[in-house]
Amino acid sequence: MNKVELFIPCFIDQLYPETAFNTVKLLEKAGCEVIYNAEQTCCGQPAYNAGFWDDAKIIGQKFLKDFQEEYPIVSPSASCTGMVRNGYDDLFTNTMEHNRCRSIQRNIFEISDFLVNVLKKEYFGAELIGTAVYHDSCSGLRECQIKEEPRRLLSHVGGLEIIEMRDQETCCGFGGTFSVKFEAISTAMAEQKVQNALAVKAEYIISTDSSCLLQLQAYIEKNQLPIKTLHLVDVLTSGWANI
Known part of the structure; x- marks a missing residue:
């Protein structure tokens, strides 16, 4: 069984919690053991997009600590996935978190990308x-x-x-x-x-x-x-x- 870490974005956590639960069900249906760290918060994108990069970096540092490097991190959000994969280059390149950041960036996936390209599964009986x-x-x-x-x-x-x-x-x-x-x-x-x-x-x-x-x-x-x-x-x- 594949172990995966689940990252639930702020929008889904606050406004669409049922989507979060359905994400767990979908990943389990795909044969995954889902790990959810309840201490997780935001990826830092709102602050980053508004130009408050120092604040975004503090939030990003917490994100890097909340998730492990050994398992894929899956999120039902391309927006947050894109922030970690790309925005974190601006925040953590050539910093103390550089290497850990690169490991996390390589390991985070939007859910459709993960299902199709990593697990090679497309049919779930919906x-x-x-x-x-x-x-x-x-x-x-x-x-x-x-x-x-x-x-x-x-x-x-x-x-x-x-x-x-x-x-x-x-x-x-x-x-x-x-x-x-x-x-x-x-x-x-x-x-x-x-x-x-x-x-x-x-x-x-x-x-x-x-x-x-x-x-x-x-x-x-x-x-x-x-x-x-x-x-x-x-x-x-x-x-x-x-x-």
């Missing part, structure tokens, strides 16, 4: 009837180079049809503090993404980043639109019996 689009988050696509992995996993979900939409690789408009500083632009970007999904008659927007889903779901609810957002993990664990 069922969800409907039509959906997959939203390529900026972090997933550009930082983690994840594109085909989620689609391959979703292609095995019974009853689910995945279709492409216009401007498939365009940002949803969240961008962390961007959505706060530039609310009008952020809202317009969310509107465009949701309308593109509706244009192809999608019933669901699926992604591997809960921050994107929060952004899009807020626009959907405000305008009472007939579409719903779902995290990839929640789709891959849907329709399971006795869970």
Whole structure:
């Protein structure tokens, strides 16, 4: 049995706890023994993106202590995975934590990447009837180079049809503090993404980043639109019996 460490991002911990539990179920279904360190907190991305690198480094140092180097670290978030893999270069290159940081960076995976490319598993017996689009988050696509992995996993979900939409690789408009500083632009970007999904008659927007889903779901609810957002993990664990 493969031992893995689970990193649950702040967004999921605070707003989508069911996704965290489903991540554990999915990894166990894939044959993994899941290790969860309850002392874990944030990866430091909010402070890093806002320019407070000294604060981000303190948070990052705790992250490096909270996780071990010997087991893969798996997260249901490309955004946080991308922060550790890339942002930590700015914080820890040529510091006392340099070598440990590099080991952690090599060992952290977004969950679809881990399932498809490490475990070589794509089918988990999930069922969800409907039509959906997959939203390529900026972090997933550009930082983690994840594109085909989620689609391959979703292609095995019974009853689910995945279709492409216009401007498939365009940002949803969240961008962390961007959505706060530039609310009008952020809202317009969310509107465009949701309308593109509706244009192809999608019933669901699926992604591997809960921050994107929060952004899009807020626009959907405000305008009472007939579409719903779902995290990839929640789709891959849907329709399971006795869970």
